Amino acid sequence: MITAASSLVPANISSSLEDYLETIYLLVQQQGFARVKEIAHAREVKAASVSVALRRLAELDLVRYERREYIALTEQGEEAARKVLTRHRLLTRFFEEVLQMPADAASNQACAMEHSLTDEAMDRFVRFFEYLGSCPTVIESFRRCPLSLAPDKAAARKDSNCATCRAHSKVETMSLADLRPGQHGVVEHINAKGALRQRLLDMGMLPQTPIELERAGLGGDPLWIRCQGARLALRRAEASSIAIRQLP
Amino acid sequence: MTATALTLVHDKVTQGLRIALAGNPNCGKSSLFNALTGAHQHVANYPGVTVEEKRGRTKLDGLNAEITDLPGTYSLSSFSPEERVAEAELATHPDVVVVVADSTQLKRNLVLLVQVLQAGANPVLCLNMADEAAAAGQRLDVAKMEALLGFPVVETVGHRGEGVSALKAAILKAAKQPLIKHRLVLGVEFERALTVIARELPTEEDARAHEWVALKLLVGDPTHTARIATRKGGQGVIATALAERARLETLSGLEIAVYTAERCFGFVDGLLREVSLHPARANARELTDKIDAVIVHPLLGVPIFAAAMYLTFWLTFSVGEYPMGWIETAVAALGSWVTSLWQAGSESPLRSLLVDGIIAGVGGVLVFLPNILLLFFGLAFMEDTGYMARAAFITDRVMHRFGLHGKSFIPMLTGFGCSIPGIMATRTLENERDRLTTMLVLPLMSCGARLPIWMLLVPAFFPAPWRAPAMFGIYALGIGLAMLLALVVRRTVLRGAEAPFVMELPPYRLPTLKAVVRKMTERSWLYLKKAGTVILGISILMWVLTAYPKPESFKVDRDIAAGTLTVSDDTTLTNLRAAEALEQSFAGRVGKTLEPVFAPLGFDWKIVTAMIGAFAAKEVFVAQMGIVYAMGNVEEAGADDLRQTLTRHYSPWVGLSMMVFLLIGTPCMATFAVTRRESGSNKWALLQFFGLTTLAYLLALVVYQLGSLLSA
Ligand SMILES: Nc1nc2c(ncn2[C@@H]2O[C@H](COP(=O)(O)OP(=O)(O)O)[C@@H](O)[C@H]2O)c(=O)[nH]1
Numbered sequence: 001m002i003t004a005a006s007s008l009v010p011a012n013i014s015s016s017l018e019d020y021l022e023t024i025y026l027l028v029q030q031q032g033f034a035r036v037k038e039i040a041h042a043r044e045v046k047a048a049s050v051s052v053a054l055r056r057l058a059e060l061d062l063v064r065y066e067r068r069e070y071i072a073l074t075e076q077g078e079e080a081a082r083k084v085l086t087r088h089r090l091l092t093r094f095f096e097e098v099l100q101m102p103a104d105a106a107s108n109q110a111c112a113m114e115h116s117l118t119d120e121a122m123d124r125f126v127r128f129f130e131y132l133g134s135c136p137t138v139i140e141s142f143r144r145c146p147l148s149l150a151p152d153k154a155a156a157r158k159d160s161n162c163a164t165c166r167a168h169s170k171v172e173t174m175s176l177a178d179l180r181p182g183q184h185g186v187v188e189h190i191n192a193k194g195a196l197r198q199r200l201l202d203m204g205m206l207p208q209t210p211i212e213l214e215r216a217g218l219g220g221d222p223l224w225i226r227c228q229g230a231r232l233a234l235r236r237a238e239a240s241s242i243a244i245r246q247l248p
Numbered sequence: 249m250t251a252t253a254l255t256l257v258h259d260k261v262t263q264g265l266r267i268a269l270a271g272n273p274n275c276g277k278s279s280l281f282n283a284l285t286g287a288h289q290h291v292a293n294y295p296g297v298t299v300e301e302k303r304g305r306t307k308l309d310g311l312n313a314e315i316t317d318l319p320g321t322y323s324l325s326s327f328s329p330e331e332r333v334a335e336a337e338l339a340t341h342p343d344v345v346v347v348v349a350d351s352t353q354l355k356r357n358l359v360l361l362v363q364v365l366q367a368g369a370n371p372v373l374c375l376n377m378a379d380e381a382a383a384a385g386q387r388l389d390v391a392k393m394e395a396l397l398g399f400p401v402v403e404t405v406g407h408r409g410e411g412v413s414a415l416k417a418a419i420l421k422a423a424k425q426p427l428i429k430h431r432l433v434l435g436v437e438f439e440r441a442l443t444v445i446a447r448e449l450p451t452e453e454d455a456r457a458h459e460w461v462a463l464k465l466l467v468g469d470p471t472h473t474a475r476i477a478t479r480k481g482g483q484g485v486i487a488t489a490l491a492e493r494a495r496l497e498t499l500s501g502l503e504i505a506v507y508t509a510e511r512c513f514g515f516v517d518g519l520l521r522e523v524s525l526h527p528a529r530a531n532a533r534e535l536t537d538k539i540d541a542v543i544v545h546p547l548l549g550v551p552i553f554a555a556a557m558y559l560t561f562w563l564t565f566s567v568g569e570y571p572m573g574w575i576e577t578a579v580a581a582l583g584s585w586v587t588s589l590w591q592a593g594s595e596s597p598l599r600s601l602l603v604d605g606i607i608a609g610v611g612g613v614l615v616f617l618p619n620i621l622l623l624f625f626g627l628a629f630m631e632d633t634g635y636m637a638r639a640a641f642i643t644d645r646v647m648h649r650f651g652l653h654g655k656s657f658i659p660m661l662t663g664f665g666c667s668i669p670g671i672m673a674t675r676t677l678e679n680e681r682d683r684l685t686t687m688l689v690l691p692l693m694s695c696g697a698r699l700p701i702w703m704l705l706v707p708a709f710f711p712a713p714w715r716a717p718a719m720f721g722i723y724a725l726g727i728g729l730a731m732l733l734a735l736v737v738r739r740t741v742l743r744g745a746e747a748p749f750v751m752e753l754p755p756y757r758l759p760t761l762k763a764v765v766r767k768m769t770e771r772s773w774l775y776l777k778k779a780g781t782v783i784l785g786i787s788i789l790m791w792v793l794t795a796y797p798k799p800e801s802f803k804v805d806r807d808i809a810a811g812t813l814t815v816s817d818d819t820t821l822t823n824l825r826a827a828e829a830l831e832q833s834f835a836g837r838v839g840k841t842l843e844p845v846f847a848p849l850g851f852d853w854k855i856v857t858a859m860i861g862a863f864a865a866k867e868v869f870v871a872q873m874g875i876v877y878a879m880g881n882v883e884e885a886g887a888d889d890l891r892q893t894l895t896r897h898y899s900p901w902v903g904l905s906m907m908v909f910l911l912i913g914t915p916c917m918a919t920f921a922v923t924r925r926e927s928g929s930n931k932w933a934l935l936q937f938f939g940l941t942t943l944a945y946l947l948a949l950v951v952y953q954l955g956s957l958l959s960a
Contacts, residue, residue, distance in 0.1 A: 130498055190506070195327040196748040201509040202322035203750065204356050207502075218546060221645045222654075222749060228356055231540075231753040233641045235648065238749060 015115030018084045019043065020053045021062060024073055025081035035069045087114045087122060090129055098132065176225065177240040179213040185244035186210055187227075192241035200242065204228035211244060264312035265423055268337055270364055271348035272357050273320035273678070274754045276376040279406030279763060280348055281317040284416070291770060299333045300675070308420050316342065322356070324363045326464075326471055328747070329680045338367045341456060344422045345369035346415070351381035351388075351403070352528065352755075358516040359509075365430040366463055368456040371399050372418045378403035378411065380755075386528035393523040399427050407760050433518070434511040437499055441466055441492040448485040450476070465489035466496075467504050536634075536755040543638055553642050556635065557661060560626035564619050565665050565696070571618035579611030600795055601788070609787020612865045614776075616666055616918075621772050623662060623669045627676070628767035630658075632759030636676055637751055644749065650731040651738030653682040653749065660686065660730065663693030664723075667919045671926055672771055679747035685737050687923055688936050691915035692730035694723050697866040701910055704870050708891040709903030726911055733943070741935065774925075786917040790864045792834070794872075799832040826875050835860045836876075849909065849945065850902035850952040859909070865916050901955030905948040913944025 023042050027034035036054070040047045054071060057063040062077030073081055091110035095101045101109065117125065179185055187209045190200050205211070205227055212226045221236045269284075271277040282289075285304025292301045302317035318337055319330035326332050338345065347364050349357035354375075364371055375381075375388070394401040400418035404411030445462035453461060453476075464472035466489050473489075476482040493504050500507045542548055583603045590599045630636045636655070644654030652660075655677045663670035670690050677683040694702075702719060710718045804824040807813035815821045830836050839857030846856050854876040861872035870890075877893050894903070915923075915937060924933035 127498065131501055194745055196750070197505060198325045198327050199322065199748040199750045201505055202325065202356075202359065203752075204359075204509075204513060206506065206510050206513060215544065215546075217544075217641055217645055218550065219645050221648075222641060224544070224641065224753070230353060230356065231536075233637070233644070233749065233751045233753055235644070235749045 017053060017057060017060075018080075018115060020050075020057060021073070021077060021081040022084045022088070024063065024071060025078065025085060028073065033066070034071045036071070037069075039071070084114065086126075087117070090126060094129055174244050174246055175240040176211065176213065176234075176242040176244050177223065177236050179244070179246065181213055181215045184210065184212045184247040186247060188243040188245055190242055192238065196238055196241065200238075203230065203232060205242060210247070211242075264314055265308065265344065265419075266316070266340075266342040267313050267419060268316045268318055268342040268345045268369075269348055270318045270334060270338070270345055270360060271320060271376075272322055272350065272353070272360060274752060275320070275348050275350040275353075275357060276406035277317060277320060277348045278767075280346075280374065280376060280404060280412070280415070281315065282763070282766060283406060283409040283412045285315055289770075291774060299329050299680075301333075306416075308416050308423075311420070313419070321360070323360060324367065326469055328678070330678065332471075335367070338364065338369055339454075339457060341368070343370065343426075344372055344419050346372045346374050346419065348374045348376050348406075351375045351377045351386065352384060354520060355513070355516055358519070359512045362432060362434075362512045362515060365432055367460045368458075370422055370426040372415070372422045373397065373399065373401040374415055374418075375401065375403045376406045379405045379408075381528065384528040385526060387525040389523045389525050393519070396431070396519060396522060398431050407763055432515060434515055437496060438507075438511050441496055444492055445485060445489045448481070448488050450479040450481050450485070452479070462489070463508075466493055467508055468493065539756050540638070540753075543635070544641060549638075549642050553639055556630070556639070557658070560623070560630070561661070561665065563626055564623040564662075564669075568618040568622050572615055575611070575615050575617065579607060579614065582611075583607045595798075597795075601791060604795065605788050605791030606784065609790065609864060610784055612787075612868075616668060617772065617776065619666060620669045620672075621768055623665070623673070624768040624771050625764060627658065627673055628764045628771075629759060631676060632757065632764055632767070634754045634756045637753045640751060641753065648749075650734045652686060652731075652734050653677055653679065654751075656682060656686040660690060660693055663690045663695060666695050666697065667691045667693070667915065668922050671919065671922045672774075674926065675771070681738075681742045681744065681747055684927060684932060685734050685742055687927060688737055688932065688939070689730040689733045691919050691936065691940060692726045692733065692912060694726045694911060695866065697916070698910065700867045700870050701862075702907070704873070704891060705894070705903055705907055708894040709898075709900040722907055722911055725908070729912065729943070786921070787864065790861070790917070793838070794830060794833050794835045794861060796833060799829055802828050804828060823875075827877065830857060830872075830875050848953065849948045850898070850905045850956075851909075855902075855906060859914065862910065863914050863917055865918070866910070869910065899955075899959070901952050901959065904955065905952035908951050909944045909948040911944070912947060913941040915940060 020039065020043070023039055024034045027038055027042065036047050036050045039054075040050045043050070054063060057077065058065070062074055062080060063071050064074055066072050088110050091113055092103075092106050095106035095109050096103055099106075173188075174185070176185065187205050187207055189207055190197055190205060192200060209227060213223055214226055214231070215224045216222070216236075217224070217233075222233045223236060223239050225232050225234065225239070269277055269281055281302065281304060285306050288306065289302060289304040299319050304315045304317070306313050306315060316337060318334040321328070321331045321334050324331055324335045324338070326335055345364055347361045349361065361371065361373060373393070375390070381388075388403075390401050390403060400421050402411055402414045402418045404415055442459055442462045445465055446458040449458055449461060461472055461476070465476060465486060468489075473486060477486060496507055497504055500510075502510065543552060545552075586602050586607065587599060590596050627636075630639065636658070639658060640654030642654070643657035647654055647656050656674070658676070659670045659673040661670075662673050667690055670693065671687050674683045674686045674690075677686060702722060706715050706718050706722075802825050804813065804815070804821065808815060815824070831840075836853070836857050838860060839853040839855075842856050843851070843853040851859075854873070857876055858869050858872035862869035873894070874890055877890060898906075920933050920937055923936050924930055927933065
């Protein structure tokens with residue numbers, strides 16, 4: 001995991017120095033070494049400016065000279081560079097994937113933002129983004145949600161999955177107990193606790209698993225469902241802890 | 249064979265292999281266990297829990313092997329006693345663990361395999377129900393599966409014993425070449441988490457269980473966490489596990505249990521995709537669906553259920569009557585034969601012990617054996633066909649209202665016949681709390697042995713038009729109290745989160761006669777063996793209580809000698825003497841001592857003494873009442889006299905109070921013995937005995953006191 005709050009990088013390092021680190025890191029990754037000439041070329045600056053920056057970085061113990069002209073990152077330097085790079089990539093992806101901006105605009109925005117975030121803000125942002133990334137349904141439902149789009153397109157798409165949409169369209173979240181015999185759905189998540197939760201998981205009621213209510217007992221309880229190829233009986237109260245999305 | 253393998257085999261020749269069978273419920277594990285072990289089995293309860301412990305012996309290519317049939321579980325999550333027992337058994341590292349899987353339900357069944365692997369076992373995978381899978385059109389590349397998994401995989405048809413020799417060979421092969429490292433692929437992040445945690449485990453932890461303990465800590469299993477917490481360095485590893493959990497949860501956006509399950513199912517999915525040659529047809533289970541459309545039909549379901557129950561009970565209690573009669577005759581014949589060994593009129597205590605104590609006591613319990621056999625035949629048939637689960641589906645709504653389970657219904661219904669098979673039938677309940685609750689309240693179902701009591705008391709104390717309602721009332725009171733008490737028990741001694749009902753409804757299968765008979769005899773044998781020993785002991789105790797101390801001389805004789813009493817015939821004299829003897833006996837003395845305690849209920853010492861007798865078996869109450877009133881051993885013919893005597897001696901309120909007490913209080917000794925055996929501890933049997941007796945006392949007290957107030 002990326003720990004942006006890492007104390008390895010001196011706090012006072014300037015944004016341009018960070019850019020240098022990033023460049024050196026990428027060059028080393030690509031060709032195994034970095035020289036002043038190439039750094040200057042990549043950053044579109046004069047060789048002299050590069051030397052100044054390098055001296056400063058060396059003082060901070062972030063780079064060292066292998067041989068004349070050949071520059072390598074120290075362990076700390078590499079760590080710092082990776083961090084900068086990660087921030088950059090993360091921000092780019094955020095603008096591009098979540099906010100759906102064009103690729104180059106996203107990258108520019110990321111460049112502009114990456115140095116101005118404090119470590120703490122960045123750390124929190126990283127966590128948030130990791131969460132989004134790990135749970136694609138969140139991003140998907142955000143994209144589908146009318147609020148994420150220009151108002152004119154919004155009306156066309158509604159999603160029962162998102163609280164805002166629900167407020168707009170008055171579609172309640174469903175549980176398995178809300179199905180009528182013969183209706184199908186897909187498991188969204190399980191709200192049960194403890195033994196019940198474990199048993200449901202053991203039965204394979206994982207998110208995105210198709211599930212069907214076949215029949216109900218006399219008086220509507222218990223329910224007879226089909227899931228993962230097996231027939232199961234569960235009480236209504238238990239079934240209502242299984243949030244589902246109904247399928248037509 | 250390598251040198252180490254040879255030494256291993258050498259060791260095992262002397263010690264024997266230890267093999268465990270693990271598998272989901274209904275995967276055909278018992279069938280395989282029977283096929284593997286034949287008749288060499290031993291069934292017991294794990295100490296303190298209601299879980300059955302089955303062990304058996306077999307020979308594998310000349311090697312001795314002990315096979316343990318683990319309780320059927322869906323996972324090793326340690327939420328239920330079954331799961332804990334299975335986990336504990338695996339922790340003893342059997343040489344080979346055979347994971348039995350239902351081939352038609354592989355996806356879910358193989359998740360258990362994943363856990364068994366994580367627990368560090370040396371497995372063999374047994375794909376049972378291969379016939380059904382083949383019939384459904386499913387084909388698997390078993391050789392490839394074996395290659396991918398790295399341990400033997402065999403297909404079997406458990407109930408027909410097909411593939412069992414291949415299974416035995418596979419077990420031997422696995423024993424000779426143990427699996428060193430499993431090839432589970434559960435994802436880089438997940439595995440890294442386990443490695444990180446395992447690295448920090450205290451060194452004294454069993455090395456083979458490192459991954460397992462790490463997994464348990466990761467998912468926050470309370471038992472393991474508590475155990476590790478007390479170890480040196482334990483806090484550190486628990487903190488690491490917490491951190492890893494947080495990491496995985498953020499990474500995946502899933503709660504750890506869901507994430508773990510997803511990983512396992514993912515692995516199984518992948519494996520099945522690799523080895524599937526042809527999937528099962530989508531309509532493979534049509535027949536079961538068609539049957540279910542009728543069996544659990546909203547309108548037909550209940551009548552069909554009622555008919556099935558009626559049939560079972562008719563079989564049990566009507567057909568059972570004939571062999572019952574034979575046994576009674578045989579016991580009586582044995583009694584008179586033993587009696588004939590002594591001189592007529594001999595007062596030998598040994599003879600009395602044998603005839604009145606042991607033969608009468610054990611015989612009285614043996615008499616129920618036909619009932620028990622037949623009932624268990626019916627239950628085993630319903631279980632093995634898959635109907636039992638449907639019956640539970642139909643009855644759960646009513647039972648659940650009272651904190652019971654759908655599967656409690658049949659045992660409780662059985663209780664109207666006899667509490668003992670009823671209590672034993674609670675084995676079909678998987679959940680310990682449900683099972684104990686059912687067991688505890690079951691004696692409130694008015695059993696067949698109490699019928700003679702009602703036949704005696706109801707006409708004695710109720711005018712003709714009130715007799716039928718009184719009978720009905722007594723049964724209804726029993727049912728009502730059972731339900732109420734179940735609720736109370738669930739809120740007090742067996743309090744706790746409700747166990748999930750979630751019940752699998754297996755496909756209908758035609759069971760083999762052999763399997764059903766086996767299940768029947770197994771359970772009946774348990775009844776005879778274990779309950780038998782306790783009952784023998786109590787029988788002897790009851791005999792001593794009612795037969796000793798013997799009076800030096802009888803007052804009747806003295807009165808006759810003094811001329812103050814004339815007795816017309818010998819029978820009357822014998823009866824009077826018997827009444828005196830009982831009065832002088834421990835039981836009579838206890839009855840007299842307890843008289844003040846029971847006086848508020850309207851009971852005199854005679855009733856109390858007869859009730860002590862009723863502990864041996866409920867119907868003994870009638871006989872004992874006969875004896876205290878010097879009417880001899882009351883059979884049907886003599887009942888009318890006794891009835892009149894009772895009407896003369898006691899008010900109807902005493903009668904009612906007596907009925908209430910006999911319905912609720914002092915379950916018979918067989919009930920006590922069986923509850924003790926089935927619950928695995930004295931605690932529950934004692935609680936049942938004293939709980940019910942206290943309740944009986946209080947209710948009888950209320951009845952008598954209110955009645956006396958009203959009639960005053
Ligand atoms: N068709 C088929 N039925 C089986 C097989 N093995 C067991 N059975 C049946 O499945 C039912 C349940 O079997 P049992 O051994 O009691 O399962 P357990 O609950 O896992 O112990 C019984 O009716 C068995 O006769 C098999 O391989 N094929």
